[in-house]
Amino acid sequence: MVDGWPCYARIDGPLVIVGFGSIGQGLLPLILRHFEVQRDNIVIVSADERGQDVASEHGIRFIREPLTPSNLEAVLAPLFDRAGGFLVNLSVEVESMSLVRFCHKVDALYIDTCIEPWPGRYEDPDSPMGLRTNYSIREDALAMRDSLKGGPTAILAHGANPGLVSHFVKQALLNIAADCGLEVSVPETRQGWGELARKLGVKGIHIAERDTQVADEKKQKGEFVNTWSIDGFLAEGLQPAELGWGTHEGYLPANAAEHVFGCRAAIYLKKPGASTRVRSWTPMAGSMTGFLITHNEAISIADYFSLFDADERVTYRPTCHYVYHPCDDAVLSLHELEGNAFEAQTKHRLICDEITDGVDELGVLVYGHEKNAYWYGSQLSIHETRELIPHQNATGLQVTATVLAGMVWAIENPKRGLVEADEIDFKRILDIAGPYLGPVVGEYTDWTPLDGRTNWIFPEEIDESDPWRFTNVLLR
Amino acid sequence: MVDGWPCYARIDGPLVIVGFGSIGQGLLPLILRHFEVQRDNIVIVSADERGQDVASEHGIRFIREPLTPSNLEAVLAPLFDRAGGFLVNLSVEVESMSLVRFCHKVDALYIDTCIEPWPGRYEDPDSPMGLRTNYSIREDALAMRDSLKGGPTAILAHGANPGLVSHFVKQALLNIAADCGLEVSVPETRQGWGELARKLGVKGIHIAERDTQVADEKKQKGEFVNTWSIDGFLAEGLQPAELGWGTHEGYLPANAAEHVFGCRAAIYLKKPGASTRVRSWTPMAGSMTGFLITHNEAISIADYFSLFDADERVTYRPTCHYVYHPCDDAVLSLHELEGNAFEAQTKHRLICDEITDGVDELGVLVYGHEKNAYWYGSQLSIHETRELIPHQNATGLQVTATVLAGMVWAIENPKRGLVEADEIDFKRILDIAGPYLGPVVGEYTDWTPLDGRTNWIFPEEIDESDPWRFTNVLLR
Numbered sequence A, B: 001m002v003d004g005w006p007c008y009a010r011i012d013g014p015l016v017i018v019g020f021g022s023i024g025q026g027l028l029p030l031i032l033r034h035f036e037v038q039r040d041n042i043v044i045v046s047a048d049e050r051g052q053d054v055a056s057e058h059g060i061r062f063i064r065e066p067l068t069p070s071n072l073e074a075v076l077a078p079l080f081d082r083a084g085g086f087l088v089n090l091s092v093e094v095e096s097m098s099l100v101r102f103c104h105k106v107d108a109l110y111i112d113t114c115i116e117p118w119p120g121r122y123e124d125p126d127s128p129m130g131l132r133t134n135y136s137i138r139e140d141a142l143a144m145r146d147s148l149k150g151g152p153t154a155i156l157a158h159g160a161n162p163g164l165v166s167h168f169v170k171q172a173l174l175n176i177a178a179d180c181g182l183e184v185s186v187p188e189t190r191q192g193w194g195e196l197a198r199k200l201g202v203k204g205i206h207i208a209e210r211d212t213q214v215a216d217e218k219k220q221k222g223e224f225v226n227t228w229s230i231d232g233f234l235a236e237g238l239q240p241a242e243l244g245w246g247t248h249e250g251y252l253p254a255n256a257a258e259h260v261f262g263c264r265a266a267i268y269l270k271k272p273g274a275s276t277r278v279r280s281w282t283p284m285a286g287s288m289t290g291f292l293i294t295h296n297e298a299i300s301i302a303d304y305f306s307l308f309d310a311d312e313r314v315t316y317r318p319t320c321h322y323v324y325h326p327c328d329d330a331v332l333s334l335h336e337l338e339g340n341a342f343e344a345q346t347k348h349r350l351i352c353d354e355i356t357d358g359v360d361e362l363g364v365l366v367y368g369h370e371k372n373a374y375w376y377g378s379q380l381s382i383h384e385t386r387e388l389i390p391h392q393n394a395t396g397l398q399v400t401a402t403v404l405a406g407m408v409w410a411i412e413n414p415k416r417g418l419v420e421a422d423e424i425d426f427k428r429i430l431d432i433a434g435p436y437l438g439p440v441v442g443e444y445t446d447w448t449p450l451d452g453r454t455n456w457i458f459p460e461e462i463d464e465s466d467p468w469r470f471t472n473v474l475l476r
């Protein structure tokens, strides 16, 4: 806790941070700033030496030990020697559900920023494609939720996206309702939120992100450059593209597949997200092309806003997916990756302190309603980020601010069992994360995925009956 | 003519340069260096003030007057007041064939670096797509060749590519033959060249280019950055993708169309080249993705090497097309362009003196023979370029050196009528251009378009019967 900053809670038990890359290192100062916590009670467990200097600068114990299925218990159990613990998972390739099960046993709170599997799940050519999806990983999590039956709060996938954007969606719906002159009270149930979305005529939601952060040093040949975990981006980029599949769509895209198990809220394309291009719009970028990278929120949001009839047939669901325009050097990295038959670059460069300019513009484009489309989100610049906190970039701060807020909510609501972002009090999260998000703006637009294309000099598969159908969003 | 440099010829008549952008400005010093010519005899006619300072620095007359169908004669005729003239066309949007016809009338030599139409031909949605192709423009030129029946030499499309690469192909074939231990004499006819290519088992030729030139100032939003004419690149990028269509292909791609007139050596895709991605290989880049931008050489080379039976049915033809990986900032410019439904950026930045590093690696990948594939071409760096000539980048010098060589050949062969690069003495051209091309290297590779894809975790349309079929080259 630091003078002049709000103190949100006290953490008495052990606080263990697993993984200490760009996000872990960014979160630590926020924890020290906003919680009453003894530094002795904090331990970092990570696979490599990255951030060890940062840890010791803050006087925090650092254990360098990659977690594996076989050592997880042995490494972590001694650290949770008393109740009231909190495990914050900011690693890659450590299975979230193993950590959740462990936390359930030792009665510790849990949070992560995406549901991770152990290594290998996404790369196995013999594994059915449907099991390489986030859909299937989420279904595993939901099954465990049912089997654990409550217990300590474990928040899944609560970073910027997945995470923050689920809360943006709710605020956006309320703003649209107000701007349409609809008198609504804030829904208190999932059903209520779904009804609001349907009432507004919402057809779908893009998580529309344009990252313009840039460093002086250009991308070199054989190098992958990004503003956050390159391992994480490569892993999700080579999963099948996935999207929550709305009721307005009508028919499946050519190379799509449906799932034969679970909630059925989403489909996947038999193509990696890293080579699936889609159209969207943000206030600063305007009309743009991004990549349809699979993300947990695409599925959880579509599922959360679904409405059903008495026979449990879906009657309303928004389409939902990510349209990610990463920083320019990452676009070039993806171009090179595709050109090398997706064999990953060996050099990785996560840019942070060397960034000279740029904004991570991250929000939700809620479309199909009376006012066409509404983007709501954060336009956090690298410069504002540096005024808020040192050694972080804008992408990172959007994540860590949301992790901080999730931690507060978990401490305030410690017995909720497994929860997804969509089930959390969005106002509380936005209140806590808000001061770290730079300008949070809402903007309407007339743009649709058919803009500039109806009199185009090349034939295209266009569905003019509804500009917002996914077939119009997908580039071919 | 400058001391210490070879003087290739004397130009007595008027020398008129139409267009004075990056290529025109780069060519002028080469003309002054290698020809015996009076500065008074040189006139530049251009549409804007670009390069006016360069012209006056060299003491060359500069007429600022955009040529149009209606003023062309009036502006140019007075400049060709006596015989022995030479018109060098380095403009955009001035119809090549109008200039050729004019030169025929005033008995002047002619050269250009691509066959240009008047503005509008590529953008008219009502014009049949087949008429927006380079194929159709080339057919117009061939028809004019027949109608003009000889006359002063007019060399069409003789820059780097189209141009230089036609000569690279011939040298590459001879090198492959030698390396395969085949004793061949240098063919002297089109038929002879076709037979050599067939004998070697050549299935096709990529014009495989990777430009790595880079400047400190990053591409800004709404800006198109490139190392040569941005108007030119935008125009060809929005033509349909085109390729010479080889006899080994077997079947047409899904969105392809054949022509119903002309030589039938090429097909086109119903998609702009700027969004058609294809795989190729260069020595420095390795496996890479480029854009299938339509180019005259894709058609002229495929046509030139075609063999026919007694019934004029084609029996052999190589596939031929461009695989262009422009400089990184141009890749980002194309990405932005695609995201904006191909509405061109309003800011254009042609980088030259501000380039800090990079190589334009431009060559031909001749594939399908006993030794798989052979890349032969120029690896000209910006640094070597600057030692050879000031105020030019590597891309420009590859073009201007070839224009220089073409001018020499035209003066030495003044009565050939319309000719294409493929019909010119390749050795003479390579001898003259060679000193300006940096390292000219030949390299064999085991790479094929199926590399790294046969055990890939996503299903792909792959033709394993022949790795070199176009269906394997095209990204989907």
Ligand SMILES: NC(=O)c1ccc[n+]([C@@H]2O[C@H](COP(=O)([O-])OP(=O)(O)OC[C@H]3O[C@@H](n4cnc5c(N)ncnc54)[C@H](O)[C@@H]3O)[C@@H](O)[C@H]2O)c1
Pocket: A018, A019, A020, A021, A022, A023, A024, A045, A046, A047, A048, A050, A065, A066, A067, A068, A090, A091, A092, A093, A094, A113, A114, A116, A157, A158, A159, A160, A161, A162, A163, A228, A229, A230, A231, A232, A233, A350, A399
């Ligand atoms: N939801 C969001 O908005 C969001 C945004 C960014 C990142 N993320 C996720 O947050 C996580 C961290 O991102 P980052 O940018 O900090 O990643 P990073 O690559 O910078 O760091 C990853 C960290 O995980 C550690 N690690 C790897 N294997 C481990 C193992 N077996 N045991 C323990 N630690 C291990 C590494 O040592 C490293 O410290 C990733 O999973 C990423 O996908 C989520």
Ligand SMILES: NC(=O)c1ccc[n+]([C@@H]2O[C@H](COP(=O)([O-])OP(=O)(O)OC[C@H]3O[C@@H](n4cnc5c(N)ncnc54)[C@H](O)[C@@H]3O)[C@@H](O)[C@H]2O)c1
Pocket: B018, B019, B020, B021, B022, B023, B024, B045, B046, B047, B048, B050, B065, B066, B067, B068, B090, B091, B092, B093, B094, B113, B114, B116, B157, B158, B159, B160, B161, B162, B163, B228, B229, B230, B231, B232, B233, B350, B399
């Ligand atoms: N074959 C090749 O390898 C190759 C390579 C590069 C460029 N090119 C071609 O060379 C040409 C010149 O390229 P650049 O990079 O110098 O282009 P640029 O855009 O830099 O310059 C074009 C020039 O054309 C002039 N122009 C435009 N309209 C005109 C008109 N109506 N009348 C007279 N002049 C007019 C402009 O004023 C300008 O000086 C283009 O056609 C381009 O496609 C060919």
